[in-house]
Amino acid sequence: MRVIFARCSVTYSGRVDAELELSDVLLIRKDDGAVIIHATAGLKEKNWMPSGSSWEESPGLIVSEFPKRGERLEIYLDTVYSDTEHQGELSGKLIRIGGEREMADILSMKLHLIAPGLSLVAREARTPVGPIDILCVDKKGNPVAVELKRGASGVGPEVAYQLLRYIHALEVMPEWQGKTPRGILVAPSLRRGMKELLDERGLSFVRLTYQDVVDA
């Protein structure tokens, strides 16, 4: 892993065109070919190249290319303050707990938290307009599509329409003919106006956080 601190300007051309004006930046080139350029402030990188990119150095210029996608990065070096090679042998795994997948897995075993009388039909039930997070049936045999959102920022209108999409798909599926599909949104919070939109469209909302689901 190569780490260079330098004053340089950068151009990228590929999916878009971009130009970073002369700046003091940290250039990182990883062993797998990934290139990352960070300014001295801000969380996000300014430019990058994917793993597998080439790396050609000439005096004052570094060029990295990823021909498969037609991407090219040019680094015009003004001053190199430091240039170090780091050998890293140990690469541990990143374990993440509490994602939407996991929340859905647990919730599908605790369906009473959503509504009484539900039975699980499928997780990630395939429809032509995308997979339904949790598909259930109620006691009357009607399908119930459950859409789950884990995020802390409130759920917006697009999710209501996502649920309506699923309901529409269920309505036209042969196996649910004669049944009346329902939709339930499960999320920690809603954005302003969403309660009204859900009511208007006949959708339900159940407020649950990841922690609620785990603790129950």
Add this chain to the structure above:
Amino acid sequence: MRVIFARCSVTYSGRVDAELELSDVLLIRKDDGAVIIHATAGLKEKNWMPSGSSWEESPGLIVSEFPKRGERLEIYLDTVYSDTEHQGELSGKLIRIGGEREMADILSMKLHLIAPGLSLVAREARTPVGPIDILCVDKKGNPVAVELKRGASGVGPEVAYQLLRYIHALEVMPEWQGKTPRGILVAPSLRRGMKELLDERGLSFVRLTYQDVVDA
């Protein structure tokens, strides 16, 4: 800007819980408090903390917190291979060319590429369910909502419903009473099944790339 190459394990707790097993990583702490942790391979950072985060060092342990959001990062140091401070004075701007905004700006001056007889009403026309990229009228005075996607990866069903949302909003807007809104999707490519969905819902599709729009 502090740059440390070290063998360590990391735990994050906040929006989720995450744990990075003992690894050789690059720790970056920027002057504005942002923290970024990169493994020796892969484009994306393994862990991070936002700008404004705290940074407390004690022997073998670094703790970074962002109390406002209840986030906490703990870095358990096993071996520090290198530890450098870099002073960066120059911070240039990043200029990006060819984003969706720009594509829409140019396209709104070349409306004949979308359909004949269109006149521009507004860019980013506000509706209660979000802004319409390009709002036009046709020769009959009917509103035409144009949704633009620049991305190379094909457009999925959610965009069809986004357009339907806008059309529904236009239908109930007083200024378009008695008119019949239409929707046109402009994008470089569609995912499988999208053509049928668009037809079914009475929406049109025009295939255009950013380059097409610029060159025309």
Add this chain to the structure above:
DNA sequence: CTGCAAAGAGGCGGC
């Protein structure tokens, strides 16, 4: 291998 949606998404513009 390809398609599809989540992500600790971040960041930006508009109101």
Add this chain to the structure above:
DNA sequence: GCCGCCTTTTTGCAG
């Protein structure tokens, strides 16, 4: 400030 949406999104997972 909140709200909506784009992103050089990347990454992971399932068919």
